[in-house]
Amino acid sequence: MALWSPKSSDPVGPNERIGRRLFDQKQLNGAQDQKPLRNVFELYHFEEKRDPGYVSVDRLGKTGIDRRVRNYVEERANFAASTFKSARQFLGWAVVSAKELQNPAQGPALSVTPSPLIATAENNEISENKYHAHVERPPHYAASRYAAYDMAMHLRTIFERSYHLEAATAQPHRAAETKSIRLQLLNWLRNKFKQI
Amino acid sequence: MVAATAEYPFSEIRLPKLITALLPELIGNVEHRREPKSGTALQVTGDLRFSDIHLGTLAGPTPIPAEWLPIVERRIQDSLVPYGTEINDGRWLSLDIGRRAMRLFEAASDVLPGEPYIYSSVDGDLVAEFKDSYGRLTTIIGPTFTIGFAVVGREILKEVVQLRASDDMGPEREMLQRLTMKLRTRPNGAVESQK
Numbered sequence: 001m002a003l004w005s006p007k008s009s010d011p012v013g014p015n016e017r018i019g020r021r022l023f024d025q026k027q028l029n030g031a032q033d034q035k036p037l038r039n040v041f042e043l044y045h046f047e048e049k050r051d052p053g054y055v056s057v058d059r060l061g062k063t064g065i066d067r068r069v070r071n072y073v074e075e076r077a078n079f080a081a082s083t084f085k086s087a088r089q090f091l092g093w094a095v096v097s098a099k100e101l102q103n104p105a106q107g108p109a110l111s112v113t114p115s116p117l118i119a120t121a122e123n124n125e126i127s128e129n130k131y132h133a134h135v136e137r138p139p140h141y142a143a144s145r146y147a148a149y150d151m152a153m154h155l156r157t158i159f160e161r162s163y164h165l166e167a168a169t170a171q172p173h174r175a176a177e178t179k180s181i182r183l184q185l186l187n188w189l190r191n192k193f194k195q196i
Numbered sequence: 197m198v199a200a201t202a203e204y205p206f207s208e209i210r211l212p213k214l215i216t217a218l219l220p221e222l223i224g225n226v227e228h229r230r231e232p233k234s235g236t237a238l239q240v241t242g243d244l245r246f247s248d249i250h251l252g253t254l255a256g257p258t259p260i261p262a263e264w265l266p267i268v269e270r271r272i273q274d275s276l277v278p279y280g281t282e283i284n285d286g287r288w289l290s291l292d293i294g295r296r297a298m299r300l301f302e303a304a305s306d307v308l309p310g311e312p313y314i315y316s317s318v319d320g321d322l323v324a325e326f327k328d329s330y331g332r333l334t335t336i337i338g339p340t341f342t343i344g345f346a347v348v349g350r351e352i353l354k355e356v357v358q359l360r361a362s363d364d365m366g367p368e369r370e371m372l373q374r375l376t377m378k379l380r381t382r383p384n385g386a387v388e389s390q391k
Contacts, residue, residue: 025286028315030274037313037325043334044286047318086285106350146343146356148319149336153345153352 003068005130006059012098012112012133017060019093019166020045020159021077023084038192041094041160046152053147054134055155057112060095065166069131074168079126092167092189094159101135105161107154108140165189261302264311269298271314272322286316290339297322297337303365307373309333309380328379335372342368346375353378 012018022045027034036042048055058073060066074090081090101110112133119128135155141147167189277288289297301308312324312335321338331348340359345352355371 025315027287028271028275028289029287031271031314034271034313037327040325040327040332042315043323043336044315044318049318085283088285107352146336146341149317149343149345150354153334153347153354157347157350157352 003072004062004066006062006114008114008116010114012059012102012114013062014097014099014102015063016098016112017063017065017095017164018098018101018112018133018135019058019060019073019095020055020155021058021080021093022091023081024089024091026086036192039160040192041156043149043152043156045094046155046159047148051148053137055137055151057133057135058093058129059114059131059133060093060166065095065164070166071169073129073131076126076129077168090168092165095164095166096159096162100158100162101155104154104158107157108138110138110154110158111136259306262305262308262311265301265305268301268305268312268314272297272301284316284320288320289316289322290320292339293320293322293337296339296342297324299365300335300337300342300368304369304372307369307376309376326376326379328376330381331379333372333375333379342371344371344375346378348378348381 022041025042025044046055058077060070060073077090081088098112101112103109112135115132115134117127117129117132119125137147137151141150144150272289272294275287275289276291276294277284281288297314301312309326309328312326314322314324317323317336319338321336324335324337326333326335331346334345334347336343336345342357344355347353353375355375357367357371360367
């Protein structure tokens with residue numbers, strides 16, 4: 001079966017799986033002893049650096065998570081993790097159906113727009129992402145000075161209401177190291193989101 | 197710690213006994229004010245009695261800080277950015293933000309739902325998360341603002357307090373108290389009964 005390759009001109013369908021990448025972030029230096037809240041995403045997962053007015057997401061499948069698409073995007077996500085000023089770990093995705101964003105139970109509707117990334121010469125294929133999309137900030141927030149936080153809160157609320165966690169898999173070139181990291185991350189995610 | 201003040205009004209009920217008979221040695225040291233704060237002068241005739249003394253404004257009671265306050269203050273203190281650190285990977289808070297956060301928690305720990313879970317936002321602001329009976333409070337402390345988001349059921353309530361010239365954290369405390377009350381109210385409006 002051919003790989004799902006949506007055109008950038010095609011609108012995002014309501015059943016498409018939309019994933020927001022989760023990267024680890026170091027805890028505050030003096031707060032290493034505190035326990036994270038359960039069933040709660042940290043706000044920084046839904047913020048963008050330098051606030052471009054939208055939030056980046058990945059389209060992970062037409063009606064469910066497509067394994068091949070997921071693997072393709074995961075390579076890009078791992079690469080992205082290594083490009084941060086201080087390297088971070090790609091943990092996986094928080095995934096919802098597009099309709100949860102387009103027609104949320106509360107708050108303004110969010111538009112998901114395809115925005116595929118084209119390969120740049122220096123980084124070659126790995127910088128390409130055919131499945132990249134933007135969640136546009138609605139005009140509803142335009143008047144707010146703190147629109148980036150308004151948007152992050154709105155997104156977090158939607159993702160927490162009906163999320164699926166798609167954990168990252170091990171990277172072959174770091175198999176021994178990542179095997180334990182992956183287990184740790186899976187346990188971390190499971191513990192964090194285990195229903196009380 | 198912010199000290200609440202209470203006004204003790206001037207009493208118009210006159211006690212039968214003369215003050216001079218009760219505490220003759222003090223009479224010279226007490227400030228006698230024969231006008232209540234409202235400005236309506238009270239005509240006192242005869243000798244001075246205890247009930248004629250206007251006590252003025254007394255400081256107190258002082259809110260009791262939450263047990264978690266010193267722990268959170270220590271966490272913030274140990275997260276203030278060391279001199280010369282350029283890359284912030286989420287481990288550090290700027291001095292401005294750290295100090296504002298400490299002052300805010302000192303002023304409002306008694307009205308907050310419990311011990312906060314704190315971390316840095318992408319922009320370096322301090323995010324403090326609290327959980328309570330029916331929802332969650334997210335407070336963002338920036339260099340010039342404090343934002344409170346209360347998530348109750350499906351609703352997100354937001355309030356913002358801007359930095360002012362005054363050093364007083366009263367408006368921030370009031371905002372957090374209002375939002376915390378929302379978390380203790382069922383989404384349909386019924387208030388949880390006290391057990």
